[in-house]
Amino acid sequence: MKFLLACATTLAILTAPVLASEGDDDDDDAPTFGTAGILSRDNREDLPALTLSAGVPLTESGTLELKSGTYYEIEIEADGSQELALAGAGFFRAIWIDEIVIEGIEIRPLGVDSLEFDEAGTAEISFLAIKPGTYSFGVPCSDLQTLEITIK
Template identity: 30%
Template sequence: MMSVKHLLASSLLLLSASTALAEGDLTRKPVELPELILGTEESGYGLSQTEYQLETGKAYRLTVTASGLKPYALKAPAFFTSIYLRKIEVGAAEIKAVSLTELEFEDAGEAELFFVPIKPGQFPFYIDGLEHKGMTGNFVVR
């Protein structure tokens, strides 16, 4: 049987460990991911990245840039529902939303996503309607 002294010491140790893990705002120092450029080839097809390796609980910043050669609608439904979306920045606007369905670009433009993955797995992303042109990739979350 554990003595009161050992029980108190164990409780204090657990309390201090859980406090240390909870300190700070994990969303405030995001890791900048390689830019995702949509339409990297002269034809307007192609992606600059086809895979992103991520970890749960880490904050990330992803810049998505459309070349303007075609309209692009970036979709990643399973991924978008498995992240904490902190905000999206477009130009001078900062958008705060609970979730994201797609990022659509009619012309050249840029959007920055700030997020924290909360679920591990492999999550496909694609440009809607242009998958057959190879405009697909994966978010791999460990």
């Protein structure tokens, strides 16, 4: 009797998600992610690369629009023409940083205030946009080399 009860309970637990999903056909607007959830490949987007050079704007547009809950990757390339930093404490606190890759070295920080490039090189930041708002990201004290990032 205990064996039959255990089998029936196991069967109920295993079929409950299948039965529940059959009745949820009316929710077509819900995002569908893989087993990795919001970190799955279908939720990833590459952003245009940023170029860090003395006296040159970071991008042509000067703005980026992101969607909260989307995983992004952005590449920052410095040409070494000048020692330059990219600061954006507000922006870095509005995202969850998965990793920063510098010359094949993967860094998984708990928090970042800025990145400074002393020489030519490339850094790639992978992150999840979280907190909606408009944030400034760029070279401190430079209106030309500042990027306005909006998370919606």
